[in-house]
Amino acid sequence: MNQTLPNFPLSILYPEMILTISACVLIFLARAFARAHKHTLSSIAFFSVIAAMGCAGSLWNFPRWENLIEFFLIDRYAIFFKLVLLVICALTILISKRFLSDTDTERGEYYGLILLATIGMMIMVSGADLITIYLGLETMAIASYILAAYFRSDERSSEAGLKYFLLGAFNSGIILYGMALLYGATGTFNLAEMHRIVSGLSGPAELRLLYFSLILLVAGFGFKIAAVPFHMWAPDVYEGAPTPVAAFLSAGSKTASLAVLIRVFTVAFGLFTELWQLWIAYISGLTMLFGNIAALRQTNVKRMLAYSSIAHVGYMLLGLASGIEMGSSAVLMYAFVYLFANIGLFASLILLTRNGVPKESTADFSGLSRRHPLIAFAVTIFLLSLTGIPPTAGFIGKFYLFMAAVKSGYIKLAVVGVLASVISLFYYMRIVMAMYMEKPADTDAAALQPSTSLGYAFSIMVFVILAVGIYPGPLLDLARESLSSIKILS
Amino acid sequence: MITFLSFIFTLVGLTTAILVVTSKVPMNAALFLVVTLFTVAANYVLLGAEFLAAVQVIVYAGAIMVLIIFVIQLVGFQPSKDGSVQKQTPIAIVAAGLLFVQIAFYTVRSLTQLNGIQKPVQAAVDHTASFSQTLFTKYLLPFETASILLLVAIVGTVLLAQHKGIRE
Amino acid sequence: MNLDTITLIFGTGLFFIGITGVLIRRNAIVVLMCIELILNGVNLTFITFSHIHGNLAGQVAAIFVIVVAAAEAAVGLAIVIAVFRRHPSINIDEFNVLKW
Known part of the structure; x- marks a missing residue:
């Protein structure tokens, strides 16, 4: 037989391998050592993620190996998203510890599943092949279903898990059928090869097949990133899932799916660019408006965050609609900027939770400035960043997104985006008002002590948001460089 | 001959698939699903994918279906009430039917070129x-x-x- | 009508019957079975195209789909059992803690 094992340096897989080993250690050793070494669990997880980050970062200047390994790409685009996903994973681990020990559910399996889900995401963003992408996607999805249902004794959690599972599995079927039609039209799974074949296709029936597969993939990935009208699952799942898991899902699984969406659409559907950009533009407008208006009505902050995360996907899609050049690099940047503020707010919900009793209404934030001024300051920074007010990173992100939209002619859409941001100001500021203007609902101020890991998480997030907000240059260059590597391919 | 066999299997498979969706008792649905899975496996053989046909029978019709039937037994029979079908049923059926006709038509048309x-x-x-x-x-x-x-x-x-x- | 046409129609049919089932049925286990129908429809499509194009990639995809389906079924049924321990009923519409 003439087929041989592809010859490639193993170092390109080090980040995934480190996480896999660490996940196995966490899952199997944790069982053996029972509860005695609980505090070490999160440290093992955290430091392995840091090590993986180092390995992934060191691949930045790696030569492209796409000829050798047809199914796994190590380009800057993939590495950028890997680093973003690892940051999300690390922050999730930091904010989980307190929540889990409060409810006495800290277990090796939890951290193991978070790491395994991250591996799935990382494989997804590196996938150069629809099969690789599909398997990464499913690894992430199945781990997410389990994590959402992690609190089996909590009614909301297992129900969220069931809903997420049924809708998610249904949705994977749709994505898969889209992939099957794509394979039918081109005869290959490799994205680069697909790009070549698609540009040569001329038969109307084959183009029709591609068209159907595009519809199915837009719907499928639209579901994964929770864009309107495929968002129905998100509020329920985020509200029901344990808070750190909700943070992880709303940041991680969306970022990874968005990365894949950009890669698949720009590379495989290059021929249809104008068509899908138009669809994405409509979806983006709907998502921005609906997400923000629905968030306005929520009193439960966790549910409000779910709708606000839907709205933020709308902003990112706006960038995607306005073209590969400027728009998509703005999307990359916004995805990075958004995760800090988003996880930050979920972290503040964790901080307010006491002994496993959720404190999720706006009223629970009242008087936070008096109970813990630093935390109140941090939450204010997160909210400002989500609204997009300088000098926070959110402003820079939105600025580039809207500018890209205007430059590519989507002026109406940019106006919708700005309007949507104004709407979002109302519900974000409601929390700020509660924190600074109102008296504490309960005077039990002593209980509000962030644990060490939560404290670190808060300071990292605030630092990054302010640093990027004041000095965005390096991040912008990074995003541009990452995106240029995807263009070589196409 | 092969075409004829495939036609028979397809007919049986689609009928049992519809029965999976319509039967009121979950256990019946599971048994119909087993038949569908076998007809799919038979078509794999006709298409020259013998190994996958074997996997289909062992893993799908064997392992997965046993698991599903086991869980149905565990949670007990639940003959669905009339309310077990949702309100939007006719719309869903019509929409799915229309899409089916469209996609089937174009995939088959594209076959002539492929x-x-x-x-x-x-x-x-x-x-x-x-x-x-x-x-x-x-x-x-x-x-x-x-x-x-x-x-x-x-x-x-x-x-x-x-x-x-x-x-x- | 040749072999490929028939199996392609079979695959497409299974896919849409499955979709209709997911949309109209409420029992969690029946919905899971409808998802299996969808995956089978997809697999048949993969293998037919693999037959048409004469390369094995479609078959490889199909075997991965079977692996994923097995994992999905195991996890899904575990979630159903976890929910069932709390609720005596597993009809989806009877959950109203969160709005469906």
Whole structure:
């Protein structure tokens, strides 16, 4: 037989391998050592993620190996998203510890599943092949279903898990059928090869097949990133899932799916660019408006965050609609900027939770400035960043997104985006008002002590948001460089 | 002859698939699903994918269906009430039917063009051998990913289905 | 009508019957079975196209789909059992803690 094992340096897989080993250690050793070494669990997880980050970062200047390994790409685009996903994973681990020990559910399996889900995401963003992408996607999805249902004794959690599972599995079927039609039209799974074949296709029936597969993939990935009208699952799942898991899902699984969406659409559907950009533009407008208006009505902050995360996907899609050049690099940047503020707010919900009793209404934030001024300051920074007010990173992100939209002619859409941001100001500021203007609902101020890991998480997030907000240059260059590597391919 | 066989299997398969969706008792649906899975496996054989047909029978019709039937028994029979079908039923059926006709029409139409470029299947010698060659060389990384996926599933199933609650 | 046409129609049919089932049925286990129908429809499509194009990639995809389906079924049924321990009923519409 003439087929041989592809010859490639193993170092390109080090980040995934480190996480896999660490996940196995966490899952199997944790069982053996029972509860005695609980505090070490999160440290093992955290430091392995840091090590993986180092390995992934060191691949930045790696030569492209796409000829050798047809199914796994190590380009800057993939590495950028890997680093973003690892940051999300690390922050999730930091904010989980307190929540889990409060409810006495800290277990090796939890951290193991978070790491395994991250591996799935990382494989997804590196996938150069629809099969690789599909398997990464499913690894992430199945781990997410389990994590959402992690609190089996909590009614909301297992129900969220069931809903997420049924809708998610249904949705994977749709994505898969889209992939099957794509394979039918081109005869290959490799994205680069697909790009070549698609540009040569001329038969109307084959183009029709591609068209159907595009519809199915837009719907499928639209579901994964929770864009309107495929968002129905998100509020329920985020509200029901344990808070750190909700943070992880709303940041991680969306970022990874968005990365894949950009890669698949720009590379495989290059021929249809104008068509899908138009669809994405409509979806983006709907998502921005609906997400923000629905968030306005929520009193439960966790549910409000779910709708606000839907709205933020709308902003990112706006960038995607306005073209590969400027728009998509703005999307990359916004995805990075958004995760800090988003996880930050979920972290503040964790901080307010006491002994496993959720404190999720706006009223629970009242008087936070008096109970813990630093935390109140941090939450204010997160909210400002989500609204997009300088000098926070959110402003820079939105600025580039809207500018890209205007430059590519989507002026109406940019106006919708700005309007949507104004709407979002109302519900974000409601929390700020509660924190600074109102008296504490309960005077039990002593209980509000962030644990060490939560404290670190808060300071990292605030630092990054302010640093990027004041000095965005390096991040912008990074995003541009990452995106240029995807263009070589196409 | 092959076409005729395939036609028969397709007819049986689609009928039982409709029965899966319409039968009121979950156990009946499961049994109809087993028949559908077998007809799909038969079509795999006709298409020259013997190995996959075997996997389909062993894993799908065997393992997965046993699991499903086991869970149906565990949670008890639940003959659905009239309310078990949702309000939007007619719309869903009509929409799905229309889409089916469209996609089926165009996929079949595209076949006439694709048939022109048809090549003989690579491995006239030994199909399963060349299949595994492809699986373990070109698709080695997805294969490894699948093992991670199975690890996730094992850990998750143990975690969720074990008797003692997580909050002991 | 040749073999490929028939199996392609079979695959497409299974896919849409499955979709209709997911949309109209409420029992969690029946929905899971409808998802299996969808995956089978997809697999048949993969293998038919693999037959047409004469390469094995479609078959490789199909075997991965079977692996994923097995994992999904195991996890899904575990979640169903976890929910069932709390609720005596597993009809989806009877959950109203969160709005469906």
